[in-house]
Amino acid sequence: MTTHPLRPVLLAAGRSPRLERVVSTSRLTRPVVDRFVPGSTETEVLTAVRDLLDSGRYVSVDHLGEDTTDAAAATATLDAYLSLLQAFGGLPVTSSAPIRPLEISLKLSALGSSLPGDGHAVALANAQKICAAADAAGVWVTVDAEDHTTTDGALAIVRELRRDFPSLGVVVQAYLHRTEHDCRDLAGPGSRVRLCKGAYREPASVAYQSTDEVDASYERCLRILAEGEGYPMVATHDPRMIAAAARTGRPADSMEYQMLYGIRDAEQQRLVEAGNHVRVYVPFGTQWYGYFMRRLAERPANLTFFLRSLLTR
């Protein structure tokens, strides 16, 4: 079984500034984007966060943006996260330590990691400020995984940050050949690891290409994390992967399921009712294009939904 033929086309479109201008400026797109991105402002995202917390779910909020090419944009991302962390103070959160209901997710490329010259140092310094503010606010932080050319740099920054912030989480992508090895490295005591399949367009030299291979890798990585001493975060909407996680026998309070905002809401609630920790990844901001195109690429039904909404207006 291979992945959907439109996936590479949509992922390539997600990197096109010209298409981004067309799609982002069309007022027809917005209602479809709203399904996956609950708002462009902090106020809007906090409303969505409150609703999710009320329903017994946890959240991980992502300020949208990636591939930052100037230092001012990286500083703006830093400021957005610091402001969000402050605003989290107004939420009615009862912390059931050691699990933190509030989390933020960061893309290091939005914090400057791909700036020429001192990108690594800029991203590290920005991430340090965010981790310190999050720690003070009782909020977890997890570093997202981007395309494979960034994996070594991201893991190096995570290792440096974990010296001061041991609860820092990290995302690994099952489609990469290297990830089983990374999971073994990361499965130590207290290590929070979010396992996802992977959302970028990657070459066969570094990544499994077929659905079956990616799923098999996901299950192998899941077993390594479940048998380890860390805190596995099972990020998937796939019923087969969710069943595989349950089969590992890992106690429900020592792991969590994670899904994206707007996807399989009923399943999220079912998992909560069955006594599991469930965290919803909630993106917000104006730079939703890349995120949105990756969601379309994942599921042809999302694309049909998008096209139908354009045609029926």
Ligand code: FAD
């Ligand atoms: P898929 O292979 O997409 O779907 C498998 C099955 O799941 C489908 O056949 C269907 O049965 C079910 N399903 C999927 N979508 C739906 C739907 N909309 N409605 C109903 N059923 C559905 N990727 C990265 O590269 N880096 C990251 O940092 C990252 N962070 C993530 C964080 C979270 C919390 C999550 C949930 C995902 C993240 N991803 C990230 C995206 C991830 O890599 C996948 O691209 C995405 O989750 C789709 O894979 P899947 O496991 O859900 O299964």
